[in-house]
Amino acid sequence: MPTVSPAFSVIVVAYQSGPTLARCLAGLTAQSFRDFEILMVDNASTDGAPQAAAAADPSIQLIEPGANTGFAAGNNLAAQRALGRWLVLLNPDAYAHPDWLAQLAAATARHPDVRSFASLQLVADEPGLMDGAGDVMTSAGIPFRGGYRRKETPKVFEGEVFSACGAAMMVERDLFLGLGGFDERFFCYCEDVDIGYRLRLAGEPTLLVPAAKVEHVGSATLGVRSDFALFHGTRNRVWTFLKNTPSPMLWWSAPLHFPVTAGLFLLHVRRGDAGPVWKGFKAAFVKADLDPILASRREIQAARKAPWTEILRAMAWDPVAFFGRRIIIRPWRGRRSSAA
DSSP states (O other): OOOOOOSEEEEEEESSOHHHHHHHHHHHHTOSOOOEEEEEEEOSOSSOHHHHHHHHOTTEEEEOOSSOOHHHHHHHHHHHHOOSSEEEEEOTTEEEOTTHHHHHHHHHHHOTTOOEEEEEEEETTSTTBEEESSEEEBTTSOEEETTTTSBOOTTOOSEEESBOOTTEEEEEHHHHHHTTSSOGGGOSSSHHHHHHHHHHHTTOOEEEEEEEEEEEOOSTTTOTTOHHHHHHHHHHHHHHHHHHSOHHHHHHHHHHHHHHHHHHHHHHHHHTOHHHHHHHHHHTTOHHHHHHHHHHHHHHHHTOOSOHHHHHHTSBSSTTTTTTTOOOOBOOOOOOOOOO
């Protein structure tokens, strides 16, 4: 008999995720919407948690690449094997509310022309605080999570955001693979912003579904301000800007991007963790790595479908909107012209 493919393929990439993984998977078990498969990638963990989880639940498809391939490559590997029309990415330290997938499914029915969706993320251990209401990109090319650690409010409405946080996002599989998936050179950090930007350039919007909620710990494995996170976050933020900013915007965006980056560096100097930030910034311009990034830029910009004015409209125009973690959601009124 033919096998019926699931509607959703939920992907969990685990690395030393033992303290949170069981609760993450329990949240999936409790979902009211059942038409999904689970693919779990173990990035060479030593805690045995992924293997134990797969042994306890044979429906989990465990993928073991044999090395720590990073968040980007791990998701790409699972996406290739997924059977669902929709890829639903969930961090192992994100705990889905029981109707999370049902709310995302309902959103696809309300918006059949949208192919990328973001969830509302709440702080797992501090009730009433948001962890993110969509990702925001400033006019200076600095991304941040809108509403991070701000009080949850009913004013967060279903609408268009710049991009989705990879901790709990949904994207059509064919679209994701057609764009090449996550950029594996990023390893982790900002790879979600990068593909969100590429979706924008391709004329594909992202909608926030505030009723689709997860509780997120955030950097449970590596730490929010670990040297690893600061290095990769800094390097990858620069690469995201260089790869994706449309050429008509560069003449005024670059003079904003680099002074704002310098200002952020001074904040790290005051905080005493500037070393890995400086290393990440320098690494972004190592020729052997920068040349392929610039080659990717030429390909991405040549294929751009959305007008640069449409990209700008989706941004926070204030170059320092990340102060206060401003929420930027725009009413969704359907697709606009795709003339470049």
